[in-house]
Amino acid sequence: MSQEYIVLVAGPMGAGKTTAIAALSEIPVVRTEARNTDLARHSKALTTVALDYGEITLSGHDKVRLYGVPGQDRFDFMWKILERRALGLMLLLDNAAPDPIGDLDRYLKVFADLDQRGAMVIGVTRTDVNPQPDTETYNERLRESGRVLPVFALDAREPRQVCTLLGTLVALVEARATTVV
Amino acid sequence: MQASSIDYRISANTAADAGSPHGIAASRSTLRLAVLGLSPGERQLLRAIVDVLDSRTEARWELVDDDSDCDLRLHRPGIDLPHAPAALTGLVLSEDESMPAEPGVRLIMPPRVMAVMELLNDAHDRLRQPRVEPAVDELIEAEADDGKSLASALARLLENRLEHSLRARIVGHGTLFLCRQARTFCTDFPLSQLQDALSQHRFVMTSIPDDLPELRSVIGEGRPIDEVLWTIGLATSWERSPERLSQARFRLRRWPNLTRLSHRPEHIQLCAVISTRAMTVAEIASATGLPLSDIRHFLHACELCGLSEECGMDGADLLPVAAVPATQARSGALGGLFSRLRQSLGL
DSSP states (O other): OOOEEEEEEEOSTTSSHHHHHHHHOSSOOBOOEEEOOOTTTOOOSEEESSOEEEEEEOGGGOEEEEEEOOSSGGGHHHHHHHHTTEEEEEEEEETTSSOHHHHHHHHHHHTHHHHHHSOEEEEEEOTTTOOOSOHHHHHHHHHHTTOOOOEEEEOTTOHHHHHHHHHHHHHHHHHHHHHOO | OOOOSOOOOOOOEEEEOOOOTTSOOSEEEEEEEEEOSOOHHHHHHHHHHHHHTTTTSSSEEEEOSOOTTOSEEEEOTTOOOOSSOOSEEEEEEETTSOOOSSOOEEEEESOOHHHHHHHHHHHHHHHHOOOOSSOOOOEEEEOTTSSOOHHHHHHHHHHTTOOSEEEEEETTTEEEEEETTTTEEEESSOGGGHHHHHTOSOEEEEEEOTTOHHHHHHHTTOEETHHHHHHHHHHSOOOSOHHHHHHOEEEESSOOOTTTSOOOHHHHHHHHHHHHSOBOHHHHHHHHOOOHHHHHHHHHHHHHHTOEEEEOTTOOOSSOOOOOOSSTTSHHHHTSHHHHHHHHHTO
16 A cells, blocks of 8 residues: 655745745645735745645655645644644745744744654755855754754755755654664 | 966976076976967067076976966966966966956066066976965975875864864865865865865965965855865765774764755765764664765764764763654654655655
């Protein structure tokens, strides 16, 4: 019987979640966008209001299902529903946002269970627009919280980079699984 | 980055010569000078000057028409250069032209005898040993045939926690600056040549002060030092005894930025396993199935970049072992997911 592996893609609005899924998915990404009514938070015209969905087929007809969850806080009930079945989380953070380190703290807290049970990787987008904070600042904050998680500068439009992020998530899940006694 | 006018080679033909005014009596090099973009009149004048200077310069210079194998090539700014490498390059400038900010060899036209002599002696110094800056703390030279690459020499220095900045002039490439304090590096040659440059055996490496003008003029355009340290670490062996290496346990303190560093998928796996707990080389090999030599190179790269830390055999795990994953995350249930994902994504 074929298996499915669910990977969540989360992060604040405008961090590049939809773009990242499109870079990975072998099918056209199913999008649920609506006009952005929260222009104070991000100036983009459209934003995801339900789920973005993409998939990758593995050998044996197994599938990796990629779910992009809406970045706005009012949809956070969906995060919890999906988290229960997920293998891990790709967290995308917008380095040009007002407080990306604060965003990191918030998502670490929200997805603490998934990080413990599966794994979490972090892609920091728009570092070309805003080089600071640098990845070392993110690493430092993770160290303070007792975590060593991958933090990569990420251009969500670059499939190679997004593949590296996803591959890292899966490698981390496997490594953690094999070290469990 | 703008190409510098300097690169370096330790090579010269030698010819016996007595009576050098600079005290280099036993033997003198014959060096080949090529100058591109001169008018016939300028060329004739320069040839006459070089001939006059024959016994007065530290090395004997020969003005050659064929620039395919020369020690010093001078050219007008903006001219298309041939692909043939020169040991050292410099600019031909007119008196009324503004001097470029970066240092280098300059021939000012029209040429004057003393200026040409200074230029040729300066070039000879650069070719032989570029100790032109003050406060040099340490000089490390590697001969062409000593079997040691630039990467190895750098690795040895960096393993010893050298805090100075370094400049390496590399044959056929140019200059590499490493600034540990600013955690940046830069080159005056294309980055695509970096790997090849690091494998070169013919170079001169100098420890330089951080406030050296030559360094300060280029370091603003520097790139993260991890990019070059990672490459050096993967390319070189760790200079420590196998016993000591086998007894240590390693764990990851910080992940390398793998979207910026060139890597193989195996490196992702290696990072993942030592991010979960401290492991010996043998344990890492067992967990990943990778050859010991690959693991040593990887650990060397992590060490140089400051990504890993070493624990004794009693080293505590970095992270508390995660709660048993409910369903999917068990190794067996994953069924080599990473490998299969690699296949699907072409990683």
